[in-house]
Amino acid sequence: MPDPLFENGNSRLVAETLPGDNAAAVTVSELSGRLKRMVEGEFGHVKLRGEISGFKRAASGHVYLCLKDEKAVIDGVMWRGVANTVPFAPQDGLEVVATGKLTTYPGRSKYQIVIDRMELAGEGALMALFEKLKAKLGAEGLFATERKKRLPFLPRTIGVVTSPTGAVIRDILHRLEDRCPTHVVVWPVKVQGDGAAEEVARAVRGFDAMPVDGPVRRPDLLIVARGGGSIEDLWAFNEEVVVRAIADCSIPVISAVGHETDTSLSDHAADLRAPTPTAAAELAVPVVAELRNLLSTMALRTERCARRYHERGRERLDALVRVMPKRDALLGPQRQRADEAARALGLALERRLTVARRDLDRASGALRPAMLAHRLTAARDRLAAAGRLLEAAHPEKPLQRGYAWVENRVGGQVVATADAARAAGALKLHFRDGAVDARVERGGGKTYDPAKAEQPKLL
Known part of the structure; x- marks a missing residue:
């Protein structure tokens, strides 16, 4: 009878070593290692031709891709140091020849090629890359025409x-x-x-x-x-x-x-x-000799043009001179008017001189000594009267008659009213022989308002 621990006579619940079984169980890692050594030993160096697919460049700089043809595909990896030496930009769709060693990647149970060198698969692939770059x-x-710049002439x-x-x-x-x-x-x-x-x-x-x-x-x-x-x-x-x-x-x-x-x-x-x-x-x-010849030719043409322009200008000038009126005909009336104005100016000067002499004679007659003395005496009298008036208007003149001049002792302003005196309090009284200080006793009366106070007047 079948062992009840077996299911369908093949599998058992607990693994046991059976009599005559000399194949011990191995771990996945051990098997992956054996496969890796076998693949690398058998395919230590290979050269593959195929089309790039799934090209990716990691942040580390390593490149991951697939090489494929119409029937199969194989993964590939190219480390950063190798990827930086590839003389073209790998991309999907390019047919290349990759040289490297075949190995396995235990983490995914996959085999792959570690690429040491990558080249384009012939000139056809190179031209395909050329056209692709050109289109991009x-x-x-x-390549737009409007981007083109003009070359400098020299x-x-x-x-x-x-x-x-x-x-x-x-x-x-x-x-x-x-x-x-x-x-x-x-x-x-x-x-x-x-x-x-x-x-x-x-x-x-x-x-x-x-x-x-x-x-x-x-x-x-x-x-x-x-x-x-x-x-x-x-x-x-x-x-x-x-x-x-x-x-x-x-x-x-x-x-x-x-x-x-x-x-x-x-x-x-x-x-x-x-x-x-x-x-x-x-x-x-440009060619210097040709440039010099061109400049010489242009200089001669310029000189001929200038000479021709000068000759034509002279011809036009001569034609204009022939039809223009003569100078004497143009200036005759002006000359005549100038002569008449000169004669009129001479007569006017003579008349003006006669009038001036008459005015001078009249003025010199008024300058007799008696007339001058009379005018001098009148001027002295006016000056004396002005002096007396000025002396009477002097501000200290009323002090001679017993009046006093009152001012604020603090600010020096003239005090002209009783309200202003009470508001000031401390006063200075000016007499003809000097000044004395005084103080106002406060009593009834109006409050002093400087803004409404009557402005002082000279006595």
């Missing part, structure tokens, strides 16, 4: 962002020297490989941040240049950081990346695209 940045308006200083050792900088300098010698400031950068895009963007922003009155003159024009190469070689100039730096630059920028058939996103963001670095130098400055 174009939608933001970075820049005094040109900034060049390129490799300091390649043929590009030599071609630019030689071409500028041949056409129009100009001051050039070179900002050396890497033009391909890890960190190239960041260096180019930093150089563009560095030129843009230079002060106008700094020790190094701020460029009037920038040239971002690189020689030809494959799309992988030119990829730094398709990076978003470079495109945004060029689009945001307040200095006009010429992009000269690659050969004539090469096109980069930097070309779209720049204010002008040059097919080659040498062509960029040609577009940056």
Whole structure:
């Protein structure tokens, strides 16, 4: 009979080691560890090709994603140090080749690839990324025509962002020297490989941040240049950081990346695209010899125009002179009126002199000695009368007749009424031979109101 502790003859309520059973139970962690060692031992290094899906960058900088094809999917992780070295911006939909080691993640019973390197799966994937970036940045308006700035006609200083050792900088300098010698400031950068895009963007922003009155003159024009190469070689100039730096630059920028058939996103963001670095130098400055010839031609044309204008003006002046009246005909009446006015002025002066002499004779007759003495005596009499009147009006004159002059002892105001005297209390009485102090005994009478008090009058 089946053991009652078994259900359906297979399971038991309590696990026990049966006779002949040499397979001991293992923990989940032990099994996960065995699987991890087996997977990592069998697949220590793999290279997978697939499409990125579910791309996420954590706050720690680590990247989590899936690689898939039409039949399967595998999880992947890329630690921060590796993610920062990827030469492009991974995103969903890109087909890539990921190199790394296969491992398991016991926490979820999943296997995954730890990616050590990631590359685009051929030029087709690279072009797909190019078109995707172009559409994204174009939608933001970075390539809009209205953003383009006009290049200066004759820049005094040109900034060049390129490799300091390649043929590009030599071609630019030689071409500028041949056409129009100009001051050039070179900002050396890497033009391909890890960190190239960041260096180019930093150089563009560095030129843009230079002060106008700094020790190094701020460029009037920038040239971002690189020689030809494959799309992988030119990829730094398709990076978003470079495109945004060029689009945001307040200095006009010429992009000269690659050969004539090469096109980069930097070309779209720049204010002008040059097919080659040498062509960029040609577009940056005019030819001095041609400019001098043009100036000479314009000077001759200006001189001829001025001479022709002068000749035509002389002809018009001569024509006007012929039809204008003569000077004597114009000034004859005025001259005649001037002569008549001169004669009338002479007669008027003679008459005025005669009248003045008659007035002088009449006035001199009145200046006889007897007349002068009489007027002097009358003036003395008037002066004496005024003196007597002044002496009689003197304020101290009444004191000679026994009157007194009363004033407030405190403020010195003249007291003219009894009310004012009672209100003051302390008085000073001025007599002809001096002054004495007095005090008023208070009694009946009106209350003194200074505002209504009668103002003192001179005696």
